[in-house]
Amino acid sequence: MANIRDIARLAGVSVTTVSRVINNQPYVSAEKVSAVKEAMKKYNYHRNINAVHLSRGKTHLIGVVIPFSNHPYFGLLIEGIANAALDHNYKVVLIQTNYEKAKEMEALKMLEDKQIDALIICSRISSWDVIESYLAHGPIILCEDSRNEKISSTFIDHYKAFTLALDYLYEKGHRQIGYSIGRQTGTNSTQRERAYKDFLSKHSLPFEINHIFTDRFHVEDGVDVVESLLKMQHRPTALLVTSDQVAAGIVTSIRERGLSVPKDLAIMSFDNQPISKVMHITTLEIPLVVTGKKLFQQALTVKKLHMKKSTSV
Template sequence: MANIREIAKLAGVSVTTVSRVLNDHPYVSEEKKSAVYKAMEELNYNRNIKAIQLSKGISNMIGVVLPTIEHPYFSRIVEGIAEEAIKHHLQIVLFQTNYETSKELDALELLRGNLMDGLVFCSRAISFDTLNEYKEHGPIILCEDSDQEEFPTISIPHEQAFKFGLEYLISKGHTRIAYSLGRKEGTNSTKRRKAYENKMREINQPLRDEWFFDQCLSIKDGQQIGRKYMNVKEKPTAILVSNDQVAAGLLLEANELKLKIPEDLAVLSFDNQPISEAMHISTIEIPIIEMGRMAVTSIINSKNKTNSTDKKITLPFRLVERSTV
């Protein structure tokens, strides 16, 4: 393939001028630009875009770390990321980890090698101590409600939102309230559990282990809650569920068990996915797609040394009342 010296000779300009044209330098006359482009065409010259990008410390790629693409919560974050990335001519690379820290480390190592312009963690298992080891290699954005100040975060205030959901159920006459979480150890789940325990103490309700349902993410998990509910001796009258998929599964199982919703068990969920509208599930809406968009904006601002993005971005939530409460 032709090199820039050959282009310069054919165009009748200096090598420096060719270099400036290739790198979009503003101080080159239109006449010389045209001559260089014509020479490039005649010599069938193709730029090694990737090499140029790496030499500048950019890749035009953003890594997205998530446990699974199958869950609507994570797929909608990716939808927001993709929409914003396209606007800025960025590509995204997905790292599906199933919460395996070794796979999260693979993404971080690519950031260290300048093969990514930044990483968005939709959810994570890896520790802050490990993340700190990679902080200097590029922006790392966390879609979680954490209190640390080292990394930018984008999330609703989960403790406040869970408390709001509990208070809504209480306002409807419920005090015997169960709840479900995706996982105990997650940052957002920790906030939710704290809100639940504080509210139960506030209304003088004991904390019953049998009213807590862990590892609940899918429709199948919701169906299992329904079956477990039937075996609980002292039954709750309401349940606050961590996402709409679980709530949908619970409603499907309730129908099989001839359990009346909300008369026997009121169900309040989170996210406001399309399935919640289809099944008339009362839910607390999270602006998930906007979360993804803002994560990309945060990376771009960080790469451009822009201070317009706060370290902690708190998004609003709202109640969507339907027929399950």
């Protein structure tokens, strides 16, 4: 395999000149350009990208941490990130954690090792402190409200979204509203809980712990929720569901049992994925693809400016 020095020799120029030709830089005469290009073609030259990375000190790779790939929520986020990345000539390195801390640490280590230029964490497990300590090695962008922290983020204002949804249901006459979320802990869940409790106290409504369902991610989890509901003495009349998938499961399961939505149970879902349209589930749009795109753009910007930045969607 020919390297840049071989090409330089064969074209009768210096390596600097070859480098200039490769990178389309000015200050090379037309003859030399063609001489170099010819030599490159003749010897089927391909620059060693790892040498470029070493020399330049960056890789044009961007790490993306997600818990799992088979979930539409993260699928859409990735969709946005990946498209934006490719448009800017960046590539995405996927780090799937299954919510294992060690895997997330590997991603942070990649940043430390300069294997990736920046890191986007779509769902975090490590503590703020840990992540903060890696900030020195490169930009880290989170997809959750980090306004109180030193880390940049593009996030969805789940407090607002939840409040909006709750108010909507309240206006429809619902006084016993429950909700179903994914992880119990985490910034997003905390904010939703806060919105929920604020809503309850605003309207002097009682808090019912068993109207809250946690760890519901997939369609089939919706079936479980319905089963639990049916066993209850005092059922909620409406449910906020933080995933169209789970909502689809709930709605399917309910209808199957001869009950009706929203008469027997009103459902208000989030994300606005195709399935909710098909199943006529009321859903609040969360612009995930756009968020993905912003996350990426922020990774670029933060890198250049070395400053913290947070955007709410």
